[in-house]
Amino acid sequence: MTVPSPPEDTPAAAAPVLELDALDVAFGFGPRRRQVLHGVSLSLAEGRTLGLVGESGSGKSTLAKAVVGLVRPSGGRVLLDGDDLAGARRDRLATLRRRVQLIPQDPYASLNPRMTAGEAIAEAIDPRRGKLYAHRDEVETLLGKVAMDPDAADRYPNAFSGGQRQRIAIARALAVRPEVIIADEVTSALDCSVQAEVLGVLRDLRAAGPLTMLFISHDLAVVRHVSDEVAVMSEGRIVEHRERDALFTAPQNAYTKTLLASVPRVRA
Secondary structure (H helix, E strand, C coil), rough: CCCCCCCCCCCCCCCEEEEEEEEEEEECCCHCCEEEEEEEEEECCCEEEEEEECCCCHHHHHHHHHHHHHCCCCCEEEEEECCCCCEEEEEHHHHHHCCCCCCCCCCCCCCCCCCCHHHHHHHHHCCCCCCCCHHHHHHHHHHHHCCCHHHHHCCHHCCHHHHHHHHHHHHHHHHHHCCCEEECCCCCCCCCCHHHHHHHHHHHHHCCCCCCEEECCCHHHHEEEEHHEEEEEEEEEEEEEEEEEHHHHHCCHHHHHHHHHHHHHHCC
């Protein structure tokens, strides 16, 4: 299927913090080579939340992994304030990667069962000297930002629900003081009431200060709730990228229209 290019009325913004420039990702070699991302270009300005939507298998999570360095692009650039993460030398890559943090999809697999919540957050604050006793005040402050009690610092992951684990994962990402947070399907493994709690935490964090976030989800209602602008992905390509209200009320691309029509509760 030939996918049309995005419309020209993509969101205008200041100089981007995060910019994807013609990003390609392919897996395998020779006849088994499979192209997953095709020349993806996106930009995200400071303090903005970009929602990335598309059907399962469209390439959203591959894009997230490419941004944080878990997947190596086969072409293009991942620019963070002008620094190319994809092309960085190994001696600089660890430092650059701390500037963009991934909140993973699975709250049960994302925390080390042998570390308390406080130890996990303290390690993110200082990977070399991440002792809880040395960073307790900051750890408790971070837990408070995600609506967790200070005593959560001394408890292990098996003491928490899925929603609480996801909030701890958010606190751990914030501990690094990243320039960009990538939230990859962070509510998909949670039931509706717990989803609302996690989304409420993200809403409060956005209200408290500049939070630059790429929010990836297949749930259009959730994306509409948290995003300033929305990009639609199909078969590894961006087919539409517009301000949130413009996209939901007057989509231009045929695939976007079909996607919105499949979920009546978010139709204009």
